[in-house]
Structure formats: C-alpha cells, structure tokens
Amino acid sequence: MAERTPLYDIHVEMDARIVDFGGWDMPLHYGSQIEEHHAVRREAGMFDVSHMTIVDLHGPGARAFLERLLANDIGKLKRSGKALYTCMLTPEAGVIDDLIVYYLNDEFYRTVVNAATRDKDLAWMSKVAADFDVTLTERDDLAMIAVQGPEARALAAGCMNPEHGDAALALPPFVGGEFGELFVARTGYTGEDGWEILVPGEVAARWWRAFADAGIRPCGLGARDTLRLEAGMNLYGTDMDESTTPLESSLGWTVAWEPGDRDFIGRDVLAAQREAGAPRRLVGLLLEGRGVLRGHQTVHVEGLGEGEVTSGTFSPTLGRSIGLARVPAGIGERCQVEIRGKRLDARVVRPPFVRNGKPRV
C-alpha cells in the first residue's frame, strides 16, 4: 500500500492521474503536463510536495552538528528564516542527499530532505547527531505546497489574512518565516519566483482549494521535473548519488571551503579531488537534431571518451530537447548523443536553460 499525502483526496477530486512515485501515490498531471508547465512559467502553478521529509533540529549542539554534517556552511545564515542549499556527504565525499536548511534560531534549524532518501537520511543524520547535543524530530504532521510562477506569490498572499499576506510578500529570496499556521519560504524548484509553504496536514486541503480558487493551477510531478530541468537543477538519485561528488555534479558552489578548519564529513577526500581536478563534470546539453534526450543515453566526446545523459526531456519552453550529462571534464562545446542507435549532435551549455520565464541558452 503506497503512502498518501493529506492532499490525496483533493488530487483525485481534481482528476489527477496518480502514479507511484518512490512509494507515494502522487499526481503526475491533471490533464496536460505541458499546459501545467507553461502555467508555472507564465502565471502560477502549485505542487503537492508533502512527500518530502521535514526534520527539525533542536538543541544547543544543532549548529555544531550541521557544521559537521553539511558541505555548505550554515555560518552563512545570519538572519532568522534564511535558507541554505547544501549536500551532505559520505566520508568518501559521495552525495548522500541534497537538502535545504532553514536557520530559525541558534538552537533551532529546519531541514527538508528528499522523499526517496528518507530512511537512509534519517539513519545517517541520527548517527552523526549522536556526538552532539541535538534532537531530530521528523515533522510528518506537516504538508508542503509549492506555489510557483510570476504571479504565484501575489495570488497565494491573497488567500492569507492581509497582515500575514503583506508580511510574507516582503520575504526576500531564500528566506522563510511563520505566518499564522503557515511556514512560508521564498524558495522553489522551478526557476521561477514563488513560495514553498509548510502547512499542518489537517488543513492542507483547505489551503490547496483556496489557492486553486485564486487561480493557481494544480500541477503534477511531471511538470515539476521538466521545470526543474529547464532551471538546471539536479534531481537526487538521477543526476547525482553516493558514487558522485558535488564537484562532479556542478555543485562546487555549494561547498564552503572557508573557514578552512571546519571539518565537515567528506572534506578530506573532496579537497584532494579539488586539488587533482575532478575527472568528470555535469554539463547541460542542447540537442540540435530532432529527438529527445533521456537518462542513460551514451554521450560521445571526441578524443575524450564517453559520458552519460543523467536527465533528459523535451523542454516545453524552448521547444527542443535538453538534458544534463556527466562527461569527461575536458569536454568542449560539442558532443554527440546516441539515441536509438543514431548519433545526434548536441551542444554543451551551462545551465540554467530557462530562468524567470526567459530562455538563457
């Protein structure tokens, strides 16, 4: 029996096509994935992401715990509500998961990790936490709704009481805060402006319906995937996993080397790789011919060998196929991708492909 979010019934009522997504019954789309994609790029759409795992960290040792656990440095977080994107690594510098951390106060941080990695993440975090004065509390009482798109914040704010709505609209990018029963953060996974909203499960359906009535279009996880790929954002388990380091996953920018004495897990191995130069890197690909890039297709790089497409799709915004690929580090501007026995030309680009509704490649 698959798990269901508190919004399952309303998805069915809204004619969602439900699919199994890592053990969860989730909406794939509500009729047309492409129309949902465009709604987010042009107006506003919303996603049920309640399957994601929220873990609150309390205690005087919370900060020291996260300094040890995370490749990025929570010391960067100065104001309450500020969020940080980071990886947590194995001692061999492989990516265990990517996550968002919110700094709420010196003894209270909130993390959001992936659904498919829940069990191993909790086990790893608990193991590392044993050496620190910190308690981990999974918040499975909370649902999560992402409202995304150029008009999403204004439409969602209109569903809140005016005082809370105005205050939430004042949140700068990558900052969150509590407004009544909602925790609202100006973050997302689409390349558009918007909020990710944590809401008690028992009232989540009421908020979902209010957002829908306000004109925010329900969108499935299908559109979420094409939007994140256009935005050049990695998907854990697809574009990176424990066999790859952040430096091989175009996430070098999330690794905080300073302060130099911060001993995060995986640092030594990662520093050695940085010194030697990572042999592979993750790049964006634009397919020049007709066809669609898909995960696991072989990439041929002249003179350097082979690589592999990690994620590929048809980009509804660009009207052509895009992908991410892990390739030999010395790759130039061109390569070929093998699609059903034919080698098709592709151009190597730096993601994002699309940001704030506009093509960037």
Next chain:
Amino acid sequence: MSNVPGELKYTKSHEWVRVEGDGTAVIGITDHAQAALGDLVFVETPEVGATLAAGDACAVVESVKAASDVYSPLSGEVTEANAGLADAPEAVNQDPYGEGWIMRLKLDDPSAVDGMMSAADYESGLED
C-alpha cells in the same frame, strides 16, 4: 473513458487500423494509448517505401515521459507517412483517429485484417 470507434480494427499493443477500399490501410495509435503516454513531443514516422512485417517496430512516439515503439499491425509497404506530425506531434493527443494518423500501408494480404481485434474485443481488453 477511451474513445474506441467501431469501424476500426485494433491490436493488443494499442494500434488501430482503418482499411481503405484500395488495398491500403491507415494506421495510428488509440485514444487509450495517447492518454497513457501523455503529451506527445516527438513522433518518428517510418520511411516511405519501407517494407514492414506484422509486429515490426515502425515508428516511435515520444511523450514528455518516455519513448514508445509503435508496431506495424500488418505486413506491407509504407506508401505514406504523416509528415504533419513533425511539427505537430500533439495531433496524436488531440485527434488520434484523424489528424494524428501515423502511416499508410499497402497491404501484402488485405484479408489479414480479418484476424485483428474488433472494437468490442479491444474495449473489453482495456477493462481487464
């Protein structure tokens, strides 16, 4: 509910066949198939002149989700392919039995159609 026109013949792999009076047949994928695939973004049609045996992979329909092969329901020679799908693959979603047709075959044996599933057979298979 899927639309299953009574005058067509069907395969288990969700192709339809419309027999024309001139020894040719028009072939496409069913309404059920297009709905299951989701929004199509790319259709690779067969080359005109290609000779196909029943069961050969003859075209590829690719949706936002995945690529699927289309199998020729019958043996014959491709006399026409739907060039319009190159720029408008969504025609298969919007009108699978009309504008979304994929190819026309000159049949090796027009009577082979008789062995195919009727609309009622196909529909009952969908309900299982």
